[in-house]
Amino acid sequence: MTRWFTNENPGLAHFWHPVARIGDLDGDGPHAVRLLANDYALARLNGSWSVFPAACPHRLAPLTAGAIVDGSLQCAYHGWCFDSDGTCVDIPALGSNGTIPPKAHIDTPAHVTEQYGLVWVALDEPLSPIPVNGEWDDPAFGIATIPTQTWNASAAQMTDNFLDVAHFPFTHLGTIGDPDDREVGEYEVVREQWSFSAEHHHSSKILTDAQRGNADAFETFDRTMTFRCDAPHHVRLHIDYGADGVLVLLFFHQPVDDDNTTLYCIALAENIADGRQRPEDHIAFQAEVGREDRELLEQLIRNGVPLDPGVEVHTRADKITVELRRLLRDIDALEASAP
Numbered sequence: 001m002t003r004w005f006t007n008e009n010p011g012l013a014h015f016w017h018p019v020a021r022i023g024d025l026d027g028d029g030p031h032a033v034r035l036l037a038n039d040y041a042l043a044r045l046n047g048s049w050s051v052f053p054a055a056c057p058h059r060l061a062p063l064t065a066g067a068i069v070d071g072s073l074q075c076a077y078h079g080w081c082f083d084s085d086g087t088c089v090d091i092p093a094l095g096s097n098g099t100i101p102p103k104a105h106i107d108t109p110a111h112v113t114e115q116y117g118l119v120w121v122a123l124d125e126p127l128s129p130i131p132v133n134g135e136w137d138d139p140a141f142g143i144a145t146i147p148t149q150t151w152n153a154s155a156a157q158m159t160d161n162f163l164d165v166a167h168f169p170f171t172h173l174g175t176i177g178d179p180d181d182r183e184v185g186e187y188e189v190v191r192e193q194w195s196f197s198a199e200h201h202h203s204s205k206i207l208t209d210a211q212r213g214n215a216d217a218f219e220t221f222d223r224t225m226t227f228r229c230d231a232p233h234h235v236r237l238h239i240d241y242g243a244d245g246v247l248v249l250l251f252f253h254q255p256v257d258d259d260n261t262t263l264y265c266i267a268l269a270e271n272i273a274d275g276r277q278r279p280e281d282h283i284a285f286q287a288e289v290g291r292e293d294r295e296l297l298e299q300l301i302r303n304g305v306p307l308d309p310g311v312e313v314h315t316r317a318d319k320i321t322v323e324l325r326r327l328l329r330d331i332d333a334l335e336a337s338a339p
């Protein structure tokens with residue numbers, strides 16, 4: 001039977017995932033978040049984010065209904081309080097001299113941090129770091145944050161799409177796709193342990209505002225795209241526009257459950273920092289490119305990527321997405337080899 005890599009693959013527990021964009025959150029929480037089909041309560045206690053299982057150990061009340069009181073998370077039902085590592089520090093019904101039973105303490109993921117304006121979680125010891133992107137702190141780059149979206153697709157499928165070098169002249173005719181640039185030249189994929197990269201040169205379409213909506217009136221220009229994929233499925237596109245500067249697109253995926261993936265997309269652009277373009281221009285354009293991808297991906301018959309190479313047909317143009325399938329098989333094997 002064909003195995004599919006979905007958002008609920010157990011191997012995903014060994015990697016970092018974003019669970020929220022801090023700018024989307026209203027205060028310190030607790031906030032409901034969902035990752036790998038499990039529900040959690042996210043709260044900022046004494047300045048640091050913690051992730052709690054959704055249910056209080058006492059009578060399983062949702063901890064998302066609780067409140068932050070004196071730096072701990074207090075359950076709304078009987079007031080039990082938990083500190084940032086899940087230790088139960090107060091059971092009001094037992095009084096100040098009561099003995100807290102060991103089972104009142106909660107196991108919380110130890111690996112929670114902030115990066116790129118996102119809260120990241122690794123449920124088990126992470127095998128690779130959160131991807132490094134030096135442009136985030138580089139004053140030569142301005143930041144455009146594309147609004148958070150949740151797609152009815154798997155993170156692996158979305159990564160497959162963001163790495164794909166052959167779809168531009170078809171899926172993206174309304175934005176970047178040059179209809180005359182169909183052939184994919186030779187390129188190499190370089191694999192490191194939990195990441196891989198590739199460089200691709202191609203012609204891209206640029207539409208001025210006046211040309212938008214008129215598919216025949218456009219100019220093209222050459223650009224060099226350097227793709228990097230970091231396990232489990234985070235994508236970085238470094239796009240060199242020559243004299244027009246560099247654009248870096250980051251695609252971070254939150255595998256919510258088998259049906260849903262939340263996408264956090266960030267554009268880092270030299271032409272924002274030097275004032276030639278406004279962040280809102282990048283946001284509108286990337287949102288439109290993403291809409292073209294999303295429309296197609298949400299029609300795929302299954303929210304997953306097959307791990308059996310014989311299920312799909314691969315060509316030399318697909319080298320980079322074939323490497324993604326190898327990486328996914330390696331992630332899938334992690335759990336299989338676990339005791």
Ligand code: FES
Pocket residue numbers: 056057058059060061075076077078079080
């Ligand atoms: S259910 Fe949480 S304190 Fe009772």
Ligand SMILES: [Fe+2]
Pocket residue numbers: 161162167171172289293
């Ligand atoms: Fe695309």
